[in-house]
Amino acid sequence: MxxxxxxxxxxxxxxxxxxxxxxxxxxxxxxxxxxxxxxxxxxxxxxxxxxxxxxxxxxxxxxxxxxxxxxxxxxxxxxxxxxxxxxxxxxxxxxxxxxxxxxxxxxxxxxxxxxxxxxxxxxxxxxxxxxxxxxxxxxxxxxxxxxxxxxxxxLQRFRHLLAIAIVTAALASSLLGGYVVRRTLRPLRALSDEARQITAGRLQRRLSADAAPAELEQLAQTLNGMLARLQQDFARLTEFSGDLAHELRTPITNMLTQVQVVLAHPRSNDAYRETLASCAEELQRLAQTVSDLLYLAQAEAPGALPSREHVALEDVVDSLLEFYSLLAEDRQLQLRREGRASVQGNRLMLHRAIANLLSNALQHATAGTPVVVTLEEAAGQCRITVHNSGTAISADILPRLFDRFHRGERGHTRSDGAGLGLAITRAIVQAHGGSATVTSGATGTTFELLLPSRPATPSA
Structure with missing residues (x-):
C-alpha cells in the first residue's frame, strides 16, 4: 500500500x-x-x-x-x-x-x-x-x-546564468513555501490535538478556534455542534441504560426471591402453581418491556418508516374507539371523535401512536367525563389532540412525560406500565416529521400530535 x-x-x-x-x-x-x-x-x-x-x-x-x-x-x-x-x-x-x-x-x-x-x-x-x-x-x-x-x-553564458537562477529560486521558493504551509496549518494541528483529548468521559469539552482562519473556525463550530449532540445522546443513553437496568432488575429480583423462598422448604402443589403464575406474570412484563424497546429503537432509527400510504385518520380513530369501548364503558367514560383529517404515513405506526394516547387517557380520566379525539387539517398540517378530564399534571413533570421509563406522579400512570408508551408515540411522530406536545390544567390533560399532511420533498 x-x-x-x-x-x-x-x-x-x-x-x-x-x-x-x-x-x-x-x-x-x-x-x-x-x-x-x-x-x-x-x-x-x-x-x-x-x-x-x-x-x-x-x-x-x-x-x-x-x-x-x-x-x-x-x-x-x-x-x-x-x-x-x-x-x-x-x-x-x-x-x-x-x-x-x-x-x-x-x-x-x-x-x-x-x-x-x-x-x-x-x-x-x-x-x-x-x-x-x-x-x-x-x-x-x-x-x-x-x-x-x-x-x-x-547567449550560452546567459542560458547558464538563467538556469542557475531558476534552480536557486525554485529551491528557495520550495523551502519558503514549505515553511509557510506548515505555519499556516499550525492551527489545524492544534485543532487536531484538542480533538484527540476528547474522550467519552470528556464530551463536555469544546474545540477552540478563535485565532484560527475562517475555514477552521467554521469546522470547529461544526465539530462542536456534533460534540454537543453526542454529549446529549450519550447522556440519554447513560440514563436509558440505568433506567433499563432498574426496570429489568425489579422483576428478576422478584422472581428470584419467590423461587428461593419456595425452594427453601417443601411446598404444596398449589404453592408451586401460585409461584409459577407469579413468575409468568413478571416474565410477561419483561417480554412486553423488551418488545416495546425494540419497537422504540426501530421507530427512532433514520428512515424508520417502512412505507407510506394515504391514511384516513378518522377510520383509524373510529376503530380504536370501538376497541376501547368496553373498557370505557366499564370506567364510565364517553369516547368521541370530532373532525376529519388524512396524512401520508405508515398506518400501523400511526395506529399505535394514537392507541398509546387513548390508553393513557382512559387510564387517567375522571369517571363520568368524555375522552375526546379531535382531528384538524389546515395549511398542510394535521393536528391530532386527545383530551381527558382529570387531575392536572404538575408543570415540572410535563417536559419529561415523553421520556423513556418515565412514569410521572403516582396516580397519573398505570401501575403496570414500563413507561415506554409515550416515548414510542413521540418517536413515531418524529419519524413522520412531526412533533408531540402535552398541556395540563384545571380542565384536564391534552396530548397534541402535529404531523405534515404530505412528506417533505427532498431538495435537489
Whole structure:
C-alpha cells in the first residue's frame, strides 16, 4: 500500500512544482526576449550600413566609389559585404564564396527586407539583400550579412546564468513555501490535538478556534455542534441504560426471591402453581418491556418508516374507539371523535401512536367525563389532540412525560406500565416529521400530535 502524503507535503510539492514551472517559463521568455533584441540589433546595424553605403556611393566621383567603400567598411570584420554596380563589377566584397553563391540564387529586394539565410555549411546568417538606386540613375546591388553565431557565446553564458537562477529560486521558493504551509496549518494541528483529548468521559469539552482562519473556525463550530449532540445522546443513553437496568432488575429480583423462598422448604402443589403464575406474570412484563424497546429503537432509527400510504385518520380513530369501548364503558367514560383529517404515513405506526394516547387517557380520566379525539387539517398540517378530564399534571413533570421509563406522579400512570408508551408515540411522530406536545390544567390533560399532511420533498 502506497504511503499517503500529508496535506503539508502535498501543498509543498505542489507549490514547488508551480514555482519551478513559472520560473522556467519566465526564464525561457527572458532568454527569447534577449535573443530577439540581439537579432534586432544586428538588423539595425545592417540597416545603418545600408544607409551609409548609399551616402558613400552618391558622394564624389563614380570611379572612386570602391575606394570610399573600402575605407568606410573595411574595419567591420563581423559584417560580410558584397557590393556590385549595375554592370556586375564588384566594388567592395568581404563575403565568403558560399554566401556569394547563395546570393546568386536569391533575388535582390527593392526595399529593405530582413532575411535569415542558412548556407550549405549549416551556418545561419542575418541578411539584407537589396538593389539601391543612386542619384545619378545607376544602381548598386548590396549584400550585407551577420553570422547568427556572433552572440552564441553570450547567449550560452546567459542560458547558464538563467538556469542557475531558476534552480536557486525554485529551491528557495520550495523551502519558503514549505515553511509557510506548515505555519499556516499550525492551527489545524492544534485543532487536531484538542480533538484527540476528547474522550467519552470528556464530551463536555469544546474545540477552540478563535485565532484560527475562517475555514477552521467554521469546522470547529461544526465539530462542536456534533460534540454537543453526542454529549446529549450519550447522556440519554447513560440514563436509558440505568433506567433499563432498574426496570429489568425489579422483576428478576422478584422472581428470584419467590423461587428461593419456595425452594427453601417443601411446598404444596398449589404453592408451586401460585409461584409459577407469579413468575409468568413478571416474565410477561419483561417480554412486553423488551418488545416495546425494540419497537422504540426501530421507530427512532433514520428512515424508520417502512412505507407510506394515504391514511384516513378518522377510520383509524373510529376503530380504536370501538376497541376501547368496553373498557370505557366499564370506567364510565364517553369516547368521541370530532373532525376529519388524512396524512401520508405508515398506518400501523400511526395506529399505535394514537392507541398509546387513548390508553393513557382512559387510564387517567375522571369517571363520568368524555375522552375526546379531535382531528384538524389546515395549511398542510394535521393536528391530532386527545383530551381527558382529570387531575392536572404538575408543570415540572410535563417536559419529561415523553421520556423513556418515565412514569410521572403516582396516580397519573398505570401501575403496570414500563413507561415506554409515550416515548414510542413521540418517536413515531418524529419519524413522520412531526412533533408531540402535552398541556395540563384545571380542565384536564391534552396530548397534541402535529404531523405534515404530505412528506417533505427532498431538495435537489
Amino acid at each position: 502506497r504511503p499517503r502524503l500529508s496535506i503539508a507535503t502535498r501543498l509543498t510539492v505542489l507549490f514547488a512544482t508551480v514555482a519551478t514551472v513559472v520560473l522556467a517559463a519566465l526564464g525561457v521568455a527572458i532568454y527569447l526576449s534577449a535573443r530577439h533584441d540581439l537579432v534586432a540589433q544586428d538588423f539595425t546595424e545592417l540597416e545603418n550600413k545600408v544607409a551609409l553605403i548609399a551616402d558613400l556611393a552618391a558622394g564624389g566621383a563614380a570611379g572612386q566609389r570602391a575606394q570610399r567603400l573600402a575605407e568606410a567598411l573595411g574595419h567591420h570584420p563581423d559584417i560580410e559585404f558584397h557590393i556590385i554596380d549595375e554592370h556586375g563589377t564588384p566594388l567592395f566584397s568581404t563575403a565568403s564564396p558560399l554566401l556569394r553563391k547563395h546570393a546568386r540564387t536569391q533575388p535582390a529586394d527593392l526595399a529593405v527586407r530582413r532575411h535569415d539565410w542558412t548556407l550549405a555549411d549549416g551556418s545561419c546568417l542575418h541578411v539584407l539583400h537589396l538593389r539601391q538606386p543612386l542619384a545619378d540613375g545607376s544602381t548598386l546591388t548590396t549584400l550585407l550579412a551577420i553570422d547568427d553565431a556572433r552572440h552564441a557565446a553570450f
